Amino acid sequence: MSKPHDNKAAKSAILGKIRRSLSAVGAVADPNRETARAEVLERLASKPLGIVPKRGEVGAYEKVAMFMDYAERVSSTTARIASYDELPGAIADYLRAHNLPQSIITGSDPRLAAVNWQSEPQLERKIGPSDGSDLVGVNHALGGVAETGTAVLASGPDNPTTINFLPENHIIVVHADDIAGNYESIHDRLRDLGGKAHMPRALNMITGPSRSGDIEQKIMLGAHGPRAVHVIVVG
Amino acid sequence: MEITSPDFKKNASEALADTTLQRALKNVELGFIGKRQDAVDALPEFEALRDLGRDIKTHCLKHLDVYLDEYEKKVTASGGHVHWAETAQDACEIVRDICRSVGARTMTKGKSMISEEMQLNAFLEKDGMEVTETDLGEYIIQLRGEHPSHIIAPAVHVTKEQVEADFRRAHTQLDPNRNLDDPVSLLGEARAVLREKYFAADVGITGANFLVAESGSSVIVTNEGNGDLTQTLSRVHIVLASIEKVIPTLNDLDVFLRLLARSATGQEQSVYTTISTGPRRAEDPDGPEQYHVVLLDNGRSEMLGTDFEEMLRCIRCGACINHCPVYHAVGGHSYGWVYPGPMGSVLTPSLIGVDKAGHLPNASTLCGRCESVCPMRIPLPKMLRHWREREYERHLNPTPQRWGLKGWAYFARRPRLYHQTMRFGMRLMKYLAPQTALMRRLPAAGGWTKHREFPAPEGKTFQQLWAERQASNGQTKGDAA
Structure with a gap:
């Protein structure tokens, strides 16, 4: 029997890896991702319209x-x-x-x-x-x-x-x-x-x-x- | 599944000699290319949509951690559960544990490429589960004990005569004298057999084309309706999705929906686009009682910030595969793992290692058709070259090839010496060529001349001919090369 899955630990491991990969190329100047979160929330709120066919x-x-x-x-x-x-x-x-x-x-x-x-x-x-x-x-x-x-x-x-x-x-x-x-x-x-x-x-x-x-x-x-x-x- | 990517050369040789396979592969060129072009031509905004789709995906990847977090919040708010899986093994165990928690014995499954990556069926069958693939193509290859040879047409390597033989072998409960000459009767038989499976299934598994952060929804795009029956008739719906599937809003989804079907099958829209949000509501008369999403990383987070990040824009339409001359010749199984064609040749080394999959990025002429049709404008040829560089840096390619490259590099860096040598070489080859004007055997290129003859050079190099032509045109047409 394998040990039960620790969902919280897996989530922080995955998000941690994503942040490390992104910061390795200098894409992330904010370690707490405050700027990134603000950008995401703004985009989710504004829901810009894409290209709508004529x-x-x-x-x-x-x-x-x-x-x-x-x-x-x-x-x-x-x-x-x-x-x-x-x-x-x-x-x-x-x-x-x-x-x-x-x-x-x-x-x-x-x-x-x-x-x-x-x-x-x-x-x-x-x-x-x-x-x-x-x-x-x-x-x-x-x-x-x-x-x-x-x-x-x-x-x-x-x-x-x-x-x-x-x-x-x-x-x-x-x-x-x-x-x-x-x-x-x-x-x-x-x-x-x-x-x-x-x-x-x-x-x-x-x-x-x-x-x-x-x-x-x-x-x-x-x-x-x-x-x-x-x-x-x-x- | 056993990884046979290291045996690509052997696989490809066998595929080229397999006449049944070659007949089946003709359907890729005939079935997809013209239809895609017609659909693209009918939508003036298509090229602009490609740019926008690329930009949305790039934005998502730069904010991937935040979008996943926001997406999870919405799924939880709608009564669903998100499970995070770092590896394929973790994802398999999560699915197994959900099945065990509801005492499930039978499962239906819509098409999911990451379930192939996870080898989910084999894992669950070992645990005593009965798993039935419900996409017609997936069902056919499940009966054959094979793996998909194409990401959107998994049984494209199978002829209708083979399907008939498989159905007669598997469906022994039916009249052995029934007529199955017509493909429509094959479809009808699969429909009837699978109907019973949907109703019997405890758990239904689907993939996801997109995850929408705005609403916490998963989206599947299909033509058959099998994914919908799978998720509607089971008590528990499990969605398998890799982390890069998340997009911001429904408006962004609409951008991708205009690109996906046209690029994949040349349809203006697929028959069923289904946006699923959470489990059955209190007042709902149908739908699953539980809704789970398994988010799989399996190496993708480590592609971010590398030369291969852009591969994560891929929406799995299969256009690069449909347009690839190498795929047309050798089919999908030759690539030896889950993802074939150009997208597979870039993705497979990232996921299983370039030491195992090094042949794949080399199995390309870099003709560029893949990039020219990719709706996400992924620079596939550039990334294939990156893999070749990695392979060279890590000393993974054979010594003669390395010496050959070194030798060529020596000349290529010395243009005068290069031209002189080439001029001499061309004259030599003209002199040596047999009367047929074709070279039957070239030294060090036996693999090439075994299958075709090399047209003998006529004595001059391309550079010489080009210079002569420019001179005779008097440069009137400029130097557009």
């Missing part, structure tokens, strides 16, 4: 069109509806067109909960995390990113993470007003007014159906996650 800097209408276009380029399918009232019909149509049973699993997202699902009486809706037996999962996205057609989903009871990965077919609902030009805008929504990030346990940025190129570098869809992703833009 392509996402377009009007609201073009942003939605770009989001859908990029999503289709990575083998997602897309649809746009005017309001949540049309959602059950849009989902039922998709299921019929793909020979799927009229059954979905969703979380308890309030926007989905407010939908009148009785408008499609055939459509069965289960609520909760997926155990892998569901063929179709429906989650509501936190937002979409036009620059690469990426949907961003936050974990929690509203939209359980398992629904993103276990069902073979994943329907992502996103409101047009939540589609931004770039990743930074979506990530910024997770910060409060003081700039502090409030992260969900998992933030999933999803760009198309699951795929693998691991056999002779030929891309095949449906590796471990969904074989098909259908994005429905509302509004």
Whole structure:
């Protein structure tokens, strides 16, 4: 039996080695790292914006069109509806067109909960995390990113993470007003007014159906996650 | 894994003679280079993003101790645990102790290169754990008892016929007469077999592409979704990350996300980018109950402040490997340890010693393609030369080579003597060359002429030809060389 791991000692050994290596080249004039810490805290507080691609800097209408276009380029399918009232019909149509049973699993997202699902009486809706037996999962996205057609989903009871990965077919609902030009805008929504990030346990940025190129570098869809992703833009 | 880097020459000879491997390696050139170029061309800001990415990483390395400390505070605040490991052995023991503390017997694992560095699977299996790799490529090579031959395409050396044979051998519970001709059926079979593993696993291990100090998050970037199933369906999620993975903020993450996929696979974005922060919350219906991060040093802190510090900017995209003519010829296993290609030839001597890995920095033509595509602008050829210098200083290269270098240096420092000798040599070689105008055997270059013929010199040196051309152009085009 080896002796138990001393985490504190290991931490100070590693940080000590880093400081020694950095000071050996004169990069560190402050042995207590006060200047370095101040620089780091300043940078963490100011969160300078990097280089944001121009392509996402377009009007609201073009942003939605770009989001859908990029999503289709990575083998997602897309649809746009005017309001949540049309959602059950849009989902039922998709299921019929793909020979799927009229059954979905969703979380308890309030926007989905407010939908009148009785408008499609055939459509069965289960609520909760997926155990892998569901063929179709429906989650509501936190937002979409036009620059690469990426949907961003936050974990929690509203939209359980398992629904993103276990069902073979994943329907992502996103409101047009939540589609931004770039990743930074979506990530910024997770910060409060003081700039502090409030992260969900998992933030999933999803760009198309699951795929693998691991056999002779030929891309095949449906590796471990969904074989098909259908994005429905509302509004 | 056994280190075979000292046998690089033997490994490379065998790889060159292996026709199946050579067929598989063609997919590297065909599968990556053009796609990367297309993705780069489609983003006008790409070159500026490379500069910025380099600068962010440089800033992080200069403040690495502080960023790691800040990162740990955030992980702890979100209910996770950070474990510090100085060596690979320490990291293995930390993982084993976490597994024991929850009575774990089975584990799924997403792709992690440092777990290869740690030889984690072998360590845990000795302790009675059942470990299953879930990335398709990693799963294939686990069945074959091999190690990755590429950092992002671990089974790139395997043909689909070999995968079929491996699956028939391993999946004996399935109908032996099933049809597996189509790669899609191979993928489907792996998907079904691995689904059961995810649900059965007590512990899920993933690597980390980035650690974000602002939020205490770990980030994985994948296409298959295996990393997500691994970390979502297990009771305990363990993240393995080396210390240089920490970056400041989510805004910095977005810079790297625009560089990584384009450089790696030529995608505008990978399918799944997952930002994980702590364990399952009180109200969460799914996700792991425990979240651990193992921070591994394993020699990296000692690379800081040296000629090799810039290597720590590497984001493991594999672009240098995909563009390396030496890798295209000999494949990844020839390099004899975890990291192949140009990045491996720089990193491996740092981590296992130049005495064992001295052949690697020499296995390069210094053509510069690696540096030209590196999203972090790591000067790989310069660092390969640094290793050659270290090797020479420490008298690690063989005596004939040292005498050869000394001899060449003598002439190179005396330009007149050098030119005279070269002119004489060229005339001599022209005279000696056989009628085919190709040299079948060159003295002291047998290793080279064994595989190809040397075009005979036509009697003049490059310098002479250049001077003549300049003279005939009347210097009108200037002296752009």
